[in-house]
Structure formats: C-alpha cells, structure tokens
Amino acid sequence: MFSFSADASCNDTRSTSSRDKSADGLAAWQKLYSVLTHPRCINCHTATNYPQQSDDRHKHLGHVIRGPEGKGVPGLNCASCHQESNADSTGVPGGPDWHLAPLSMRWQDSSDQPLSSAEVCRALTDRSKDNGFDGPALLKHHQEDRLVLWAWNPGRRGNGAMRTLPPLTHDEFVAATSRWVDAGMPCPPGK
C-alpha cells in the first residue's frame, strides 16, 4: 500500500510536471505565433503566387510573382530590386538570397488571411511542410538564418520611416522557440 501510494504520488508529480511543461510550451508557442504572423515574416509566407508588402500586407506592386523557385522569374526576379542588404536611400529592403518561402510553408490562406495558431503550429511540426526541420533545426533556423534575422533589421521605407519590428525581440523569439521545442512542440487544439 505504501509502495502503491508512493508510486501514485510520483506519477502525479510527473503528470503535473508534464502538464506544466506543456502549458509553458503552449504559452511559448503563442509568442512565436505573434512573430510568425507579423508582416515582416508572413509577407513572404503566402499561399498565392505573389508576396505581400508593408504592414497592411497588400499584394506586392509591380506584377511581382512567385516563380518556380520562389525567387521571381527571369526579367522580374526578387533580386531585380532586393539586394543583399537594405537600400535605405531608396526604401527597398534587402537581405541575403531574398526569396519567398515555399508553398509548403505558407502561413496564410488563398485569401491572404493568416492561418490560425493551430494551423501554423501543425505546419511547423509537420516536417514534410517545414523544410524537414525538427525542433533543434527550427531553433537553429530562428537563431541564425539571415533572412529571419532581417526581420529585426528591416531598414527604412521610402519615406525614411523605420519599418515596424515583430512584437518580440530576437532574443525573446529564440527563447520562446527554445521553450516550445523543449516542451515537445505542443500545438493548441482546434482548427
């Protein structure tokens, strides 16, 4: 009996700990979601054949289209305007290998509306849709990828104003990713 009680107590402790960790992971996920759906990130994670621009996420001007590799088409590549770094004097943002995320990594629907938290979470945890990233690879991507880092150094618009930043600092974003990964990458329920 004593033994049984002790085991039960241990299980309860583990269960409580597991629930706490999952809750913490879900809280961390919601922070991630707030960044992933910020215009600096989601504007190039579209479900359509074009990227978006600006904080109102309008369709990219100039008849820009996705192209077969997410880099535009000959004559109208992303690199036709976007250079390796921001061009603050002309208001064109830039970063290394500027391109759209593949359609498998779309975080919007075909009407340009962001997917729900649960949908984006499922997309990130499905390695067939997320460039084969597991948790550690995703963390490394968020820590080091130069286009991810661009979101926190987005340069100035043509009118000289700074582009808005995601709601977390990059350090907070990485910390939230780490907590979510450590918690087993839990996703919120529902659609």
Place this chain on the structure above:
Amino acid sequence: MTTYQLNVNGQHKEVNVDPSTPLLWVLREELKMTGTKFGCGVSLCGACTVHLGGIATRSCVVPVSLIGDRPIVTIEGIGQDPVGRVVQDAWVETDVVQCGYCQSGQIMSAVALLKATHKPTDTNIEESMGGNLCRCGVYVRIREAIKRASEQLK
C-alpha cells in the same frame, strides 16, 4: 563622396559619387550613358532595367554602394551579347517601337528571359515582362519580337 570602380559593358569606369546614388543616375549623369531611362523611380515600370551580375535589375532603386564587383550591362552594351544581338534585330524586324521611351528596359528584360528560357511560352513572356510598362501599348509587338528572337536561338 566615395570613389567606386565599376565594370560597365566590359569597360572599367571610375565614379566619385554619394554612396546612396542610384545606379541609374550614375549611368546617366556621371557616365553620360542615357540609353537607360528614368520612368517611375520606384521600380514599378521597368524603364531603368539593366543587367547587374547577369540579373535584370531596376537601376533606379539600387544604390551604387551595393553594386560591389558585379558587372553591369546596359542597353548600350547588350548588342555585344549574342542573345542581345538577336533580340535587338528581332525588335527592328518587328518594328516594335512607337515612342521608344520604355524600349531599352523592355529589351533588357526580354534578353534576361531568353537567356533563361530559349523557348518561352506566352505565360513565361507575360510573367517575365509583366514589370515593364509601355504607355504606347505595344505589348503585342513585344511578344511577337520575343517569339521571333526565340526562333533564332537554339
């Protein structure tokens, strides 16, 4: 002001300009190469298209400080390129031009397309040329000229 060493149409050029100066104005004002045109100034019309490192590029939005050692080819030099020569000939044979203001940009984009795709479909042409506007509306003749040039390329 900063001094930049540029490779334009295979020739070395030295310019002393503000780093923020767009390539378009380096070409037109410093190097007096006026074949490349100013249209909108915000990369929405394609009139200023040149090739930068082999990529059709809107020169109105690229500061000279970001060019580095990438070669620049303009409408003045594209005829030295085999594909460029074929495209220019097709343009003349098809009598594409009306006012002509946008045509240097049109040709630079068409050459980029045909270098990547020798036999472009109508969709390829529409997508690749979609950023080059022509207020005279000679789009039908542009398409015809691209197809004519395509027939000359193997």
